Amino acid sequence: MNIPAVSAAEQEIEKLMALHPKGFDLSLDRIRRLLEALDSPHRKLPPVIHIAGTNGKGSATAFCSALLEAVGLAVHVHTSPHLVNWHERYRIGVKGGRSRIVEDDMFAEALRRVAAANAGQTITVFEILTAVTFLLFSEQPADAVILEVGLGGRFDATNVVERPAVSVIMPISLDHQPYLGDRVELIAAEKAGIMKRGCPVVIGKQEYSPALDVLVESAERLSCPMAVYGQDFSAHEEFGRLIYQDEFGLADLPLPRLPGRHQIANAAAAIRAVKAAGFALTDAMIEKAMATVEWPGRLQRLTEGRLLELAPKDAEIWVDGGHNPGAGEVIAEAMAGLEERRARPLYLVTGMINTKDPVGYFRAFADIAEHVFTVPIRGSDAGLDPVALAESAFDAGLVAEPAGSVAEALAEIVRRQLPEAVPPRILIGGSLYLVGNVLADNGTPPK
Template identity: 45%
Template structure:
């Protein structure tokens, strides 16, 4: 394995006691007072590191508002079923930072080992030379080091924010790109209209590089198509060049020349049919004739992505519930995410009716009213909770006031276990959904472990 240089070719010196946690805490202090989305900082660091982004395995670069992680989970499962070694870069993590950087290996892919992460972070820190830089930028540089120095057949690369000026967009010639559904989110950085946000997401398009486009509002699709035409980037658009739908309890994927009948996704929710179909379209381009039906079946049925309408297994938090209670966890945090989860709750209720209780925590940067509105008529009670360790999260009472204003019977409580106990005290075998934030989801997974 070749070690890439930084400003002189030597690995950065560090204390023997250095851990990834101490390095990450130190790097956080370099964060600019305000973030101006640009590529200048990451360009400088990568150049000092010998430009590891130019030495990566073939890259699938993914942008969008919703469904990025799930789509990559399906694509990873398909590729691994074919025997491919797959690196994966996603954010944010749920429980541990190592989750963000998954490396292929002889025994399968796994989150980056601590010693490798420490080494890459230290080298990126030294290359930065104490200059202001965002944590995402410097850790992306560290991830590129790790990906460049470990063999793999494919790197699945998720944008952090937007696309055009995202640190991951330093990859100039990916194998292909994917744009998942775009909706309103991160308006302070990406713009307040769908057109503006789509313009930022479409910034990952590259000349001559095919792009798979998930289902979009026409406003967003118009922007993507215009940018693709400017660049000469071939588009493969859901609903036009390929389609995916449920039929008789199966997933059907269809193009003008091909129809594939597959099991329904393991991941819950009708929206996962769209995500799986987008992944299948991407795999068809990436692997061509080598892609067989068995890999598609395995990929669709075995893909897992935590905290995306995940039914928690018995144990842990079930100590605070009535016997027979279901606990579901979802990290969706915008209007489209709320609509998708509410739609699935409605489908579950049609098949197996139960009282639905929602435990809800959310960041103040998100549109809480638009998130919770789709749950009207589905939810018996909402319990609002703070998100521990997140100073920018709604406090429980402020979120409860918003919820009550939307017409929900709402109680503000201090914690998720308290909410579960309150739910259990009603004497119902409820379907409990914990939702509103990936940060809350990570906290819940720690409690449930």
């Protein structure tokens, strides 16, 4: 869709930002009050696939959407945060086609209605935006809703859905510690808060056994029908194919078009979740989904746009919004697994916000990155100073220096490029906010 340069929805959000706090205040009382004033739209939804996790929940959302659309169903999709435009958080289902980013006038009108129902009472902007999700999705016909959690789970504003078709918990690792706790089992307990008594639960691949133990115990306590990765379903790569297996049988499938070996486990969790939600899938439908799945800003290679002109000739530019140590590990593994990895030097152009663990993120790249340029994040008052971020990269064993912008970093990479040298691979990331800046500057926002 075409979003106006000055959109009506963004003007409404700016008004709300001036009235209400931008941050998180984890509680469900305010959102429940607001939804009641709106005549409880969260109780008028088609079957909901509710997805939480530290890493991989966005990919699982994308896979679930692609799977259901391969069936020919209309699927509403809620994600957060957005990359370039607020509208990206709301995709409206289309029967027999791909969901579409909400139209500006529809979004703006929903914002006005929610603000009017709130009547100036204390609330966060995220809670208002979540109420908009339920209002939009309850009033537009669809066959399913995919609802990605914003932060945590137990007290996330999305966690007012009383009977999800399935709750999905993707990999748990350390992130948002001030809100969720400083141990993986504490974070797992918060994520497990989206489980509802007697409702199906799918647990994706977990790296940490204490987190898995908490998730399994929570599901058992609530008498939830449960499917656990590695126990009840699994997937692996074999001869360039994805081999998926669960209690229903085995499927020989094409690899997903999303790059990175970690996407095999993410795809498996989504396949099992869609089945657990009660939707029938054939191998042909799953094949179509693997070929059509899209997830902007996550290991996305830029193949067009203005930034390519600023990089060395024939350089590869990748963007990824992963920002914690767990994400760093899977991104570094994906970069290391690309063809010609040894021939192409890898440069990182990184910006991060001050709630993250930059040393833990950078450590994953210590053996594969040639050089790091640290950059500011435009439009964020929480961005880490590039000098301090470069010091964190140095502490992780990398050679790093600050740059004034992504464009300045690319110019420096060009300057370093010898005439006969192999074109480099450049990974721009460390923050979804930075990726949003890059996609906007490049002229390639999500569609």
